[in-house]
Amino acid sequence: MKLISWRRSLAAGHVLLALGLLIVGHFEARAHRIEMEQLVRPGWELRAEWDYMPRARIWLLTIDSPPSLLALPFIASVARFRLASQLVFLLAVGFFWYWIGSLLDKRATVASMPGSERAGPRWIQVVGLLGCATLLGIGVHGFVTGGLPIIIHLSDVLWSVILGFYFTKQLIRGRLASAATA
Numbered sequence: 001m002k003l004i005s006w007r008r009s010l011a012a013g014h015v016l017l018a019l020g021l022l023i024v025g026h027f028e029a030r031a032h033r034i035e036m037e038q039l040v041r042p043g044w045e046l047r048a049e050w051d052y053m054p055r056a057r058i059w060l061l062t063i064d065s066p067p068s069l070l071a072l073p074f075i076a077s078v079a080r081f082r083l084a085s086q087l088v089f090l091l092a093v094g095f096f097w098y099w100i101g102s103l104l105d106k107r108a109t110v111a112s113m114p115g116s117e118r119a120g121p122r123w124i125q126v127v128g129l130l131g132c133a134t135l136l137g138i139g140v141h142g143f144v145t146g147g148l149p150i151i152i153h154l155s156d157v158l159w160s161v162i163l164g165f166y167f168t169k170q171l172i173r174g175r176l177a178s179a180a181t182a
Contacts, residue, residue, distance in 0.1 A: 014093050025054040068089065068092070070131070136160035
């Protein structure tokens with residue numbers, strides 16, 4: 001008897017969390033913009049501010065660092081449409097946490113049936129390792145150059161290490177399983 005479906009609950013919970021943080025971040029940014037416009041002197045115009053990021057967006061990028069990397073190419077293609085890019089990001093968050101939940105669900109079934117582990121396709125492990133290397137590069141580059149809050153860069157590095165260990169383990173397990181059958 002299965003009590004919790006981690007796939008659905010993690011995906012739905014994190015999509016709702018990300019949606020909430022996007023909404024709160026929008027209101028924080030708007031309140032900050034209004035505050036900044038009140039400080040503008042007559043004759044001047046406030047065009048953009050580069051050193052401000054709403055706290056909700058900081059937490060969003062900290063929690064959902066891998067989905068933001070996953071969604072980046074798609075967001076770049078629909079960058080003109082803000083709603084579409086946020087929808088793509090929410091889909092990436094749902095997909096990522098659904099995958100994490102499926103790993104937890106598989107772990108529960110593997111524990112009940114020993115000898116039924118499977119590593120999965122090798123190309124997925126290699127793509128995952130490349131994504132981890134990219135995320136690690138982004139995190140390390142951010143530590144050096146700055147720009148974003150340090151917690152986001154720390155999150156990038158931490159996620160890349162955790163997922164890198166997972167994909168390496170799966171790649172080695174698949175290699176050992178193919179060597180044992182040959």
